[in-house]
Amino acid sequence: MYRYDEFDARFVADRAAQFRDQVRRRLDGTLSEEEFRPLRLMNGLYLQLHAYMLRIAIPYGVLGSQQLRQLAMIADRWDRGYGHFTTRQNIQFNWPKLADVPDILDALAAVEMHAIQTSGNCIRNVTTDQFAGVAADEVEDPRPYCELLRQWSSLHPEFSFLPRKFKIAVTGAPFDRAAVKVHDIGLRMHRNEAGEPGFEVIVGGGLGRTPMVGKTVRDFLPVAELVPYVTAIMRVYNRFGRRDNKYKARIKILVHEIGVDAFSELVEAEYRAGDHAAGIELAVGEVERIAAYFAPPAYEDLPERDPGHMARLFENRDFARWVRQSTAPHTVRGYSIANISLKPIGGIPGDASSAQMRAVADLADRHSFGEIRVAHEQNLVLPNVPKRDLFALWEGLVEADLGTPNLGLVSDIIACPGMDYCSLATARSIPVAQAISRRFADLALQSDVGDLRINISGCINACGHHHVAHLGILGLEKRGVESYQITLGGSGDENAALGQLLGPGFAADEIVDAVEAVVRVYLADRRGPEERFLDFFRRVGIKHFKEAVYVPV
Amino acid sequence: MPKIITANHLVVGDVVFLAEDGWTPVVDRAVVADDDAALEQLLARAAQAEAANIVVGPYAVDIRREGGRIVPLHYREAMRTRGPTVRPDLGHQAELGSQR
Amino acid sequence: MSLFKHGEWTTDDWRFVADDEPLPAVGPKIVTLARLQGDDGEYLFHCGCPLGVRLESGEPVEALEPWLNRLSLVALGFPAFVDGRAFSAAAILRQRHGFAGEIRAVGNVLVDQHAFMLRVGFDAFEVAEGRALESWRTALLDVPFAYQYDDTASTPVQSIWQARRSGSLQAGELQAAE
Ligand code: SF4
Numbered sequence: 001m002y003r004y005d006e007f008d009a010r011f012v013a014d015r016a017a018q019f020r021d022q023v024r025r026r027l028d029g030t031l032s033e034e035e036f037r038p039l040r041l042m043n044g045l046y047l048q049l050h051a052y053m054l055r056i057a058i059p060y061g062v063l064g065s066q067q068l069r070q071l072a073m074i075a076d077r078w079d080r081g082y083g084h085f086t087t088r089q090n091i092q093f094n095w096p097k098l099a100d101v102p103d104i105l106d107a108l109a110a111v112e113m114h115a116i117q118t119s120g121n122c123i124r125n126v127t128t129d130q131f132a133g134v135a136a137d138e139v140e141d142p143r144p145y146c147e148l149l150r151q152w153s154s155l156h157p158e159f160s161f162l163p164r165k166f167k168i169a170v171t172g173a174p175f176d177r178a179a180v181k182v183h184d185i186g187l188r189m190h191r192n193e194a195g196e197p198g199f200e201v202i203v204g205g206g207l208g209r210t211p212m213v214g215k216t217v218r219d220f221l222p223v224a225e226l227v228p229y230v231t232a233i234m235r236v237y238n239r240f241g242r243r244d245n246k247y248k249a250r251i252k253i254l255v256h257e258i259g260v261d262a263f264s265e266l267v268e269a270e271y272r273a274g275d276h277a278a279g280i281e282l283a284v285g286e287v288e289r290i291a292a293y294f295a296p297p298a299y300e301d302l303p304e305r306d307p308g309h310m311a312r313l314f315e316n317r318d319f320a321r322w323v324r325q326s327t328a329p330h331t332v333r334g335y336s337i338a339n340i341s342l343k344p345i346g347g348i349p350g351d352a353s354s355a356q357m358r359a360v361a362d363l364a365d366r367h368s369f370g371e372i373r374v375a376h377e378q379n380l381v382l383p384n385v386p387k388r389d390l391f392a393l394w395e396g397l398v399e400a401d402l403g404t405p406n407l408g409l410v411s412d413i414i415a416c417p418g419m420d421y422c423s424l425a426t427a428r429s430i431p432v433a434q435a436i437s438r439r440f441a442d443l444a445l446q447s448d449v450g451d452l453r454i455n456i457s458g459c460i461n462a463c464g465h466h467h468v469a470h471l472g473i474l475g476l477e478k479r480g481v482e483s484y485q486i487t488l489g490g491s492g493d494e495n496a497a498l499g500q501l502l503g504p505g506f507a508a509d510e511i512v513d514a515v516e517a518v519v520r521v522y523l524a525d526r527r528g529p530e531e532r533f534l535d536f537f538r539r540v541g542i543k544h545f546k547e548a549v550y551v552p553v
Numbered sequence: 554m555p556k557i558i559t560a561n562h563l564v565v566g567d568v569v570f571l572a573e574d575g576w577t578p579v580v581d582r583a584v585v586a587d588d589d590a591a592l593e594q595l596l597a598r599a600a601q602a603e604a605a606n607i608v609v610g611p612y613a614v615d616i617r618r619e620g621g622r623i624v625p626l627h628y629r630e631a632m633r634t635r636g637p638t639v640r641p642d643l644g645h646q647a648e649l650g651s652q653r
Numbered sequence: 654m655s656l657f658k659h660g661e662w663t664t665d666d667w668r669f670v671a672d673d674e675p676l677p678a679v680g681p682k683i684v685t686l687a688r689l690q691g692d693d694g695e696y697l698f699h700c701g702c703p704l705g706v707r708l709e710s711g712e713p714v715e716a717l718e719p720w721l722n723r724l725s726l727v728a729l730g731f732p733a734f735v736d737g738r739a740f741s742a743a744a745i746l747r748q749r750h751g752f753a754g755e756i757r758a759v760g761n762v763l764v765d766q767h768a769f770m771l772r773v774g775f776d777a778f779e780v781a782e783g784r785a786l787e788s789w790r791t792a793l794l795d796v797p798f799a800y801q802y803d804d805t806a807s808t809p810v811q812s813i814w815q816a817r818r819s820g821s822l823q824a825g826e827l828q829a830a831e
Contacts, residue, residue: 005817007798007813007816007817008813010798011796011798011800011813014795014796014797014798015795015796017795018795018796021795026563026606027563027564027606029605029606033563033603033609033610038734038735038765039765047561047566047609047610049568049629049632049633050566050567050568050633050636050637050644051561051565051566051567051568052566080643095566095643096566097564097565097566098563098564098565098566099564121735121737151800151813151814152800152801154800155769155796155799155800156801157740157768157769157770157772157773157799157801158737158740158741158744158769158773159737159740160737160740160769161734161735161736161737161740161766162737235741235744235745238737238738238740238741239713239738239741239742243736243738273749274748274749275748278802279802282802282814282815282818283814285814285817285818286814286817286818289817348639348640419628419629419632420632420637420638420639420640421637425629428638428639430637430639431638431639434639480626480627480628481628482628
């Protein structure tokens with residue numbers, strides 16, 4: 001993984017020192033809240049429903065075991081012993097005291113981490129495929145470009161006061177695990193006919209109040225031109241994005257209002273007008289330097305089928321179930337990608353205790369070259385596990401209460417913090433996730449239901465990505481009580497689609513029954529287990545579900 | 554409609570309510586304004602406290618009285634008096650226990 | 654108003670002339686884009702004294718093109734500090750048009766944006782009275798490094814990418830710079 005050189009280290013340390021001074025000035029009254037607010041937001045510090053919340057960047061979801069241990073230490077020392085992994089591959093602490101935040105930032109800087117640009121109208125943490133660099137289906141490793149973008153976007157002088165926040169996602173694989181079509185900019189790596197790597201550039205996707213699937217503005221952008229081309233997009237957005245209404249300020253609205261062709265022309269004109277030679281040369285050199293950090297670890301030469309592992313699969317059904325559900329094919333023979341579910345039945349999606357963080361860090365050291373990934377589904381990943389080690393890993397996970405074999409199943413629910421923590425929420429989302437998870441606790445039932453993803457957001461901002469769930473739930477307020485809307489048929493992958501509204505909302509004590517009714521319709525009417533929920537939905541349409549779920553009065 | 558004033562404590566971030574003698578985490582100790590004049594007085598006190606960097610973002614909340622207790626009408630505000638509903642071990646509900 | 658320029662507080666020789674004010678006969682003046690584009694636009698240059706124009710954040714910087722080589726100053730307005738359009742305007746003036754005159758930040762100008770402004774090409778700052786004026790001298794050095802490479806900006810902020818490439822800043826010097 002990427003390691004800081006003296007410049008990165010100094011940059012982050014200086015930034016932490018700057019914030020320490022800003023906090024001091026706030027506490028002694030030199031800065032008013034109005035003046036301090038944008039400054040704290042630029043360092044990921046929010047004031048939430050019950051307390052401050054600190055959001056820490058995990059650049060493109062890559063974590064070292066030392067870093068995870070430090071997060072555990074921070075959780076214990078300055079927070080309440082746990083953290084929450086978010087849909088943007090970051091981690092949030094829910095109870096820091098303002099006066100402690102400078103110390104937390106120093107502790108982060110000590111392990112090459114920070115909270116820069118995890119909030120505010122700037123370019124946020126770049127996200128990517130949680131399997132980047134090791135996925136069997138990958139065309140090109142996106143991580144060096146993610147790191148390049150991280151550096152380029154950090155305290156960017158021109159793009160730190162954009163009309164609205166800005167999210168970039170990169171994928172290097174044809175199967176899109178990074179949801180690039182629902183980001184402000186989505187970059188999909190592929191190769192042209194000459195075999196050279198480049199990006200399909202997709203702009204104007206996004207969720208929130210006005211969900212949209214992004215549009216392609218360039219089919220193939222040579223990798224060398226990434227920074228200047230993205231700069232051109234950002235400049236067009238910074239100049240022409242709407243600033244009169246914060247709900248219309250995202251780039252998707254600009255692209256939508258002027259049309260993708262006109263938008264694309266503006267970008268191309270801006271790009272042509274610039275002199276990019278020096279910038280391209282610097283960025284190319286920088287990518288080369290960065291790429292060296294992502295060289296493969298010292299893999300062993302292992303057999304594809306490890307006899308011990310095969311025997312264990314036979315002997316232990318629980319283990320076999322976990323392997324089937326949680327591992328993914330690796331590029332290197334004899335290795336697996338192991339997913340760790342942060343969705344125990346009835347648990348809080350994405351939460352991990354400090355003890356669990358330490359357990360994962362230790363397991364990563366033992367079995368995965370000390371590396372951990374955070375998935376936008378709010379799960380963790382050990383990217384480099386020899387098949388030989390899978391059993392030991394599983395035992396370790398079970399011991400830490402992290403062995404739930406529900407990855408990708410109906411209880412692997414994405415849920416934003418909702419009104420249990422978030423000051424913008426209109427309803428709670430976590431208790432709904434917990435109740436659904438309990439309702440479908442039976443693993444045999446979950447396996448039967450198969451690939452059905454549920455995402456829940458506690459308000460229209462859609463941090464829980466409910467629009468792109470097979471079954472999305474949006475918590476709203478209706479006549480003074482919580483009310484939940486269901487959407488069906490969404491998908492965040494390479495065939496991105498937005499879910500369709502099922503009908504009127506459900507009360508808090510009805511929503512789980514409604515979800516179950518939807519699932520029962522699918523189970524009863526599908527052609528067979530091989531017809532996945534999404535395929536079934538696309539065949540029968542929303543009306544079929546409507547009739548079954550809303551019993552006529 | 555009777556109202557109380559709430560805010561977050563600047564240094565700690567905790568939810569607090571304006572009481573006779575300052576700010577308290579215990580909602581039942583909040584001063585209730587039963588008319589506009591009383592509310593204006595409370596808001597003025599709150600604004601002073603904000604200017605003095607004691608609290609952040611004070612605002613008024615509709616409540617009803619239930620026995621000796623004060624209950625915010627809106628569920629969001631009711632939750633703010635307690636803490637996360639999914640973590641009864643955290644927030645005011647845990648720390649104040651019997652007082653609430 | 655106080656004027657911060659080239660690292661110092663200085664007196665302002667320029668005078669902003671609103672559209673409904675008569676033009677002073679002499680001295681450097683700043684007019685609006687509307688006045689420059691108006692019927693007497695050409696006349697503004699006749700007195701031979703330096704002329705500047707004030708561009709509000711919604712006005713396109715391209716509108717200045719016909720006059721750029723005769724303008725001595727462009728003032729870019731920040732109606733609110735969160736309105737970042739002027740950052741792009743300044744960058745375009747310097748990078749694309751090679752504008753060498755003064756680019757002045759006016760309006761809601763915050764010390765916390767000072768380094769960003771310098772790096773896109775601003776070199777003068779009109780700051781409302783009563784703002785912690787002293788911090789303008791020191792804030793710049795809070796984070797003396799940036800990743801991006803701004804070949805047109807002249808600031809004490811070092812480009813990390815460039816320094817890595819040229820090896821011009823080594824660890825030893827990093828320490829010394831503290
Ligand atoms: S979707 Fe709404 S409630 Fe959920 S985290 Fe985002 S802003 Fe908060």
